[in-house]
Amino acid sequence: MLTTKSDPGAYETLAKSLEGRQISKTEAMELLFCQDYQAVLSTARSIREKTKSGPITYSRKIFINVINLCRDSCSYCTYKKEPMDDLVSMMRPEEVLEIAKAGKILKCTEALFVTGERPEQKYPQARSWLHSLGHSTTIEYIREMSENILQKTGLLPHTNAGSLTKKEMSLLRDTNVSLGVMLESSSERLTQSGMPHEMAPSKNPKVRIKTLENAGELRIPTTTGLLIGIGEEPQDIIDSLFLIKDINQRYGHIQEVIIQNFAPKPGTRMSSNTPPDNSFFLVIVSVARIVLGEMNIQVPPNLNPYSFGKYLEAGINDWGGISPLTIDHVNPEFSWPSISSLKDVTQARGYSLRARLPVYPEYLSDDKFISEGLRPYIDPICDDHGLVPEDYLV
Numbered sequence: 084m085l086t087t088k089s090d091p092g093a094y095e096t097l098a099k100s101l102e103g104r105q106i107s108k109t110e111a112m113e114l115l116f117c118q119d120y121q122a123v124l125s126t127a128r129s130i131r132e133k134t135k136s137g138p139i140t141y142s143r144k145i146f147i148n149v150i151n152l153c154r155d156s157c158s159y160c161t162y163k164k165e166p167m168d169d170l171v172s173m174m175r176p177e178e179v180l181e182i183a184k185a186g187k188i189l190k191c192t193e194a195l196f197v198t199g200e201r202p203e204q205k206y207p208q209a210r211s212w213l214h215s216l217g218h219s220t221t222i223e224y225i226r227e228m229s230e231n232i233l234q235k236t237g238l239l240p241h242t243n244a245g246s247l248t249k250k251e252m253s254l255l256r257d258t259n260v261s262l263g264v265m266l267e268s269s270s271e272r273l274t275q276s277g278m279p280h281e282m283a284p285s286k287n288p289k290v291r292i293k294t295l296e297n298a299g300e301l302r303i304p305t306t307t308g309l310l311i312g313i314g315e316e317p318q319d320i321i322d323s324l325f326l327i328k329d330i331n332q333r334y335g336h337i338q339e340v341i342i343q344n345f346a347p348k349p350g351t352r353m354s355s356n357t358p359p360d361n362s363f364f365l366v367i368v369s370v371a372r373i374v375l376g377e378m379n380i381q382v383p384p385n386l387n388p389y390s391f392g393k394y395l396e397a398g399i400n401d402w403g404g405i406s407p408l409t410i411d412h413v414n415p416e417f418s419w420p421s422i423s424s425l426k427d428v429t430q431a432r433g434y435s436l437r438a439r440l441p442v443y444p445e446y447l448s449d450d451k452f453i454s455e456g457l458r459p460y461i462d463p464i465c466d467d468h469g470l471v472p473e474d475y476l477v
């Protein structure tokens with residue numbers, strides 16, 4: 084029995100969501116501030132049990148830091164480097180392939196390609212590097228590397244290159260089983276003067292929404308998500324969740340929603356900003372489950388290194404990409420948990436852990452979402468449930 088005696092409206096909303104009925108934005112806002120937050124968590128868990136009764140999943144990946152120059156500048160980012168920085172990355176094909184082969188030995192199944200936003204538009208160094216590789220855009224190069232890795236290692240590419248045009252996504256569709264683009268927030272206020280996306284035109288919500296819609300029209304399984312704690316208001320969080328839900332209802336291609344907490348980093352303009360309160364973040368994750376229902380929800384465990392297991396209590400069903408080989412180049416100060424500790428934490432809360440592919444199982448049986456040429460690479464590392472066979476990982 085739910086006990087929200089001090090908040091009868093919230094009780095009715097939780098009961099409604101348990102019946103599978105859609106709640107309104109106003110009701111979702113009330114849940115964010117419900118005094119009995121344990122009731123909100125409990126409801127989120129119940130919805131997860133009903134809609135995602137299988138194992139908790141993760142994707143065993145390698146992180147390919149293709150190029151970390153970026154034409155944009157977000158106030159919280161340390162991934163973006165300048166050409167003379169010691170940690171600048173401009174990977175050549177042989178370096179990409181070397182990591183992929185090492186990942187194959189460690190039974191990784193995902194090759195995650197990450198770049199800054201259109202570096203060639205700002206940096207002559209990026210243009211020369213691409214020119215030396217026979218390309219004029221980063222996306223063309225990633226397409227070639229995706230094909231190379233597929234053919235030589237069988238790892239399945241998933242690219243996160245920020246906002247892409249429909250043409251660019253079409254170029255990647257035949258070699259990438261899925262794409263990633265974070266919405267971060269639907270709030271245009273974050274693009275105003277003094278806000279984190281002031282100097283990041285690609286983070287304008289209109290641009291991100293267009294990218295997500297283009298991916299939907301192209302039937303590309305797509306990962307998106309929210310970055311919490313960068314100056315958005317609680318209403319923005321709710322609006323963003325409803326926006327993602329709406330886009331998915333129109334196209335059915337949002338394979339996963341990441342709820343990521345902002346972590347302040349030294350040397351950035353937001354280094355002294357306060358990260359989201361742990362308890363409030365937990366409630367946000369729960370409300371995400373209540374709003375998004377049967378959609379896949381992930382919280383990255385490495386950004387919460389001491390307490391990530393608690394997100395299972397808030398209704399998540401996935402831990403995202405975990406690498407036994409490469410670091411998280413976007414958040415290098417936060418190492419990924421080992422896969423064995425991920426398993427221990429998951430099992431300690433009564434769930435099993437399974438490796439999935441970088442495309443979620445529900446898309447595998449639908450030819451509209453999977454390019455024909457990808458099937459020969461997917462089938463050998465996929466069981467009847469659409470997960471990586473356990474004996475493959477032994």
Ligand code: SF4
Pocket residue numbers: 153154155156157160161162163198199200245283285
């Ligand atoms: S667009 Fe991405 S890589 Fe570029 S500055 Fe923003 S967060 Fe960093």
